[in-house]
Amino acid sequence: MLPLWLLSLILPDPHLDLRQEAKFRKRDLFYSGALFLLPLVWPSPHLRYVMILAGINAILALGLSLFLGYTGQISLGHAAFFGTGAYTTAILTTRYGFPPLAGFWASAAVAAALAYFVGRPILKLKGYFLALATLGFGEIFLVVVREAHVLTGGVIGIFGIPLFSLAGFSFDTYLKQYYLIWGVLVGLVLFSKNLIRSKIGRAFLAVAASEDAASTVGIEVAHIKLGAFVVGAAFAGFAGSLFAYIMSTANPEAFGLNLSVLIIMMVILGGMGNLYGPITAAIFLTWLLDILSTYQEYSMPIYALILILLLITFPDGFGTRLNIRLIYLISYWGRKKRRERVDL
C-alpha cells in the first residue's frame, strides 16, 4: 500500500499572501487534474473510499477555515452543523421523499439558518469564552438529537437514506461518489476564491488583520464575523448532506466534540487563512486515521500524541515554515555566493 503522504507533499504549500492565493493560477488546474486522474490511475476501492471521507473532511475544513482562519476565533461546535446537514437530508429524504438535490441544498440552508440564530448572540464573545460557548452549543445539539427520537431516531439514528442521484443518474459506486464529492469541493473552492476576491472577502482579510482597524474604516466587524460563521456552517451542511448519502445512515455519535477538534486541527495544520492548506491537511489526517486503525487499541493514544506533536512543531501550519525556510535557505545561499564573488 503505497503511502499517500507523497500526494500531500505534492499538493500546494499554503501561500503567505492571501490575496494572491485567491487568484486563479495554473496550479489550480494542475491540482484539479491530479485529483481527477487519481482514482483512475490508482483503481483501488479502498483508496477511493478513504478519499471520499477525506473529501468530506476537506469541505468541512474549508468551511471552518473561512471562519477560524480569517477571524482567528475558535468554534468548537462545528460538528453540530455537519450533523444538522446530515439529519436534514436524512429526515427530508426518508420521511418526506425529497429528491436528493433538494435535500442537498436544504441541508446547507438549514445549517446556515441555525448558524445565524446561534451566531448572533454567541459571536459577541471572544477567545476562550467563544470556544466554550460553541462547545456548549455542540453538546446541546448532541443531547437534543439523542433525546428527540421522534424526529431524529434518537440514539439509533435514521436508516435507509437513498443514494444521491441527479436526473436519474445515481451515484452508486465509489468512483462516482468520489467525483461527486470532489466536484462539490472544487465548486466550493471556486466560490471561496470569488468570495475572497470580492468586497466581502477584502473585509474578511481586514478583520483578520486587525478588528479595530477594520472597524475604523467602516467595516461592520460583527456582520463580517457572523457572515464567515454562517458560510462555514453552510459548507458543513453540504458536507453533512453528502455524508448522509454516502453512509445511508445518520447517527448522533458521528457528530461530537472529537470531530470538531479534528476539523480545527485540519485548519490549524493547514495554516490559518488560506484555502488549500486545510484541504491538504484534511487528506493527511483522514489517511492518518485510516492507517492507525490497524493499530487497534493503540490507535487513539497514538492519534492524540501525533496531534500534540504536530501542534508543537507546526503551530502555523505545515507548509508555512517549510516555505519560509526553503526560501531563506535559497536566498542565504545566493547572497553568500554573491558575497564571495565580491570579496575576490
Place this chain on the structure above:
Amino acid sequence: MKGKNGMGALIPCLILVCLSWATPGYPAGKSPYKIGVNLELTGPWAEVAKTVKKAMVMEVERINAEGGIDGHPLELIIEDNGFDLGRVAANITKFSKNEEIILVVGPFEDNLQATSRAIAEREEITNIIICPSNPMLRALKQRWSFNIAHNDIIVSQRLVELCSARGYRKVLVFHAAHPLAQSLAEYFKRFGEEKGIRAIISKETHKPTDIDMTPQLIKLKPIIEREKVDAFYASTAGPPGPIICKNLRALGINIPILGTHAFGFGFIIELGGEAMEGVEFAAGKTVVPYQLDEDDLVRPIVIDLDKRMKARYGVGVDQVAGHANDTALLIADALKRCQGNPTRARFRDAFENTKALKGSMGIYSYGPADHDGLTKSDLVFIRIEGGKFKRIKFPGFE
C-alpha cells in the same frame, strides 16, 4: 531563524510511512483462509471486544495447530473501528474489496450492526455479528448476515418463565436507548401478558455509556412503591447493568432485580459489588460451566474452554468468550463443508446450512428463515450469590 523546522514537514510524512509499513507478516504454507474481523477495540466496548479477540485468536490457533481446514490455516485480519460508524463502514469495505477475505466478523455492538449488514448485503460477503439481532433488522431479511448470540425473542421468553417460576406478577422495566434493549423490553411485555404478568415499561431510559442512573431511578422510585412492583428488570447490556443495581440499593430500593443475558459478562459482579447479590437472569451456559447437567451435550465443551482460557489468559470463560469461541467453530465447520473451494457464495450457503453444531453456548442450527442459531433451551437460569454466578433450576421450566 530556527534551523530545525525546515525539515519539519518530513516528520509527519515519516510517521505515516512507518505506520503504514509496520504491519506483521504471516508464515508461508498452504494458502490461508482469511477472515476479516471488525471490532470496537477502542471506545466504550473495548473490554468486551478484547475478550472477543482473545477467544477467537485462541480458537483459531487451536484449529491451526490441528492442521487447519484440510491443511489451510485460518488467518484473522483484525481492524479496530473505534466504535465509529464511518470506520465500521470503511473497514468492512476494505475487507470486502480484498479478494482473499471470505467473510467478516463484527462489529460487536448493536448500534453498529445495521451499517455493516447493509454493506455486506451490497457487497455480497458474509457478515457474522456477535450481538443479538433485533426485529428491525430481521424484517430486512438480509441473506448475508448472521447473528451468534441468543436473540431477543428467546431471552425474553426465558425471562418470563423465570418470573412465572418466582411468582412475580408486576415488573417494572427500565431499558437502555438502543434497539436491542427496547425490543427486549417489548417482547418481555408481550410474552409476559400472555402468562398473566404485567410489565410496566418506564418512560425513562438511559444511554449505554451512562455511568450514573440515579436521576432516572429517583423518578421511578415512587412508581415502584405505588404500584407495589414485584421485581425490577434492567433491560440493558454492559456496565449500566451493575451500575443500575448499585444505584437502586443506594436509594434504598430493595426489590429483586432481573437482568438480560448480557449480565453474564465476566466483569459484572466485580463492577456492581454487593449490590449484585440476588440478581437473577437467563444467560448462556458458559457463565456457569461447572454447574451444567451431567448429560448436557455441551458441558464438556464448556469446561474444556474454561480450562484453556484460564491457562492462557488467566480468566475463565464468560458469555462473550463463549460467543467468540463459537464463532470460530462455526466458521471452521462451514469452511470444512466448502470442501476446498470456499468462495464467498459457497461459504454463505454452507454457513446457512449449519445443523446441530455443538458450541459452548449451545447447539446451533441455521436455516434460510433463521439466521440466529440458538434456541430457548440454550439459556439457563442464573442467580448471583456470594459474589459468584450460581445456576438455579425450577421444576417444570427446563
Place this chain on the structure above:
Amino acid sequence: MTPWAHIPQLAFSGITMGAIYALVGLGFVTIARASQIINFAQGEFVMLGGMITFFLLKGVGLPYPLAALLAVLLVVIIGFLVHIMVVYPLRKASVPILLIATLGASIFISNTTALVFGTLPKALPAFWGNQPLQIRGVFVTPQSLFVLGATFLLLIFLYLLSHRTVTGKAMEASSTDPLGADLSGISRNLMAFLAFGVSAGMGAIAGIFITPIFYTSYHAGTLVGLKGFIAAVLGGWGKNSGAILGGLVLGIVESLSVAFIPSGYKDAVAFVILLLILNFRPKGILGSPFIDSRRW
C-alpha cells in the same frame, strides 16, 4: 406524580456533585490566574485521581490511604508533565492553538487511560460505610458528607496558599499584574508550572472522594472538566468564591432539572446555563476581575 416530591433527594445529590464541580472550577481558576491559560485537561486530573487509586488499591494491593496519597502525587506529576510537554512549548502561541493543545492532551490522557486501565467503569470502596443514612426521607451516603468536607478544607488550603505563603502570593501577582511580576523577578513560567501541579492535586483529591459515589471511567473526565469550567464562569470567572458558588448552583440546578424534564436532557442543562450566563451576564454571579481584559 408531582415532581416536587423528588426535590429533597435530588437537591442533596446535586450538592454533592456541585462540590465536585466547584473543585474542578477552582482548578481552572488557579491555572488561569497564574498563567492566563485555560487547561481543558483539568477534568482528566479528577478522573485520574479515582482511576490510579483504584489501580493501586486493587491491582497493586496497597492500603487505601497510601494508595490515595500516592495517586495524588502521581497526578500532580502528570500535571507538571502536561505543563512541560504541552503548555510550555506553546507559551507564545495564539489562543486557538493553546486551546486545541490542551484539548489534545485531554484526549491523549483519556484514551491512554482506556488503554492502560481498560474501559470498564470503576468504583472505589466508600470511606466509611455503604449503608445510606436516612435524614428526613432523604437517603444520604456518608461519602457525600466526606465530599463536602473535603471541598471546604481545600478551599481553606487555597486561601492559605495564596494569602499566607510567598509562593502563593507570587502566583497571585503573576496574574493580577504580569509586568510587575516580571519586574519583581517572579518567573511566570514557574508560576504556571506550580499552578498546574496545585490544580492537578486538587482535581485528584476531588476524584478520589467522588469515585465511591459515582463510577469513574475513561471518558468521565471530559464532561466533568467542562462543567467545572462552566461552574467557574457561572460564579464569577477568576474568583475562588465564584468557582465554589458556581459549582454548587450548577450542581443543584442540574440535579433538580431532572424532576421536570426527561432525564436525558440533564447534560444539556449545564450548557444551556452557560449560554444564558455568557449572554446576559458574562461576569458571572459574583462578578469577575478578568472580564474587561482583552484576552477574554
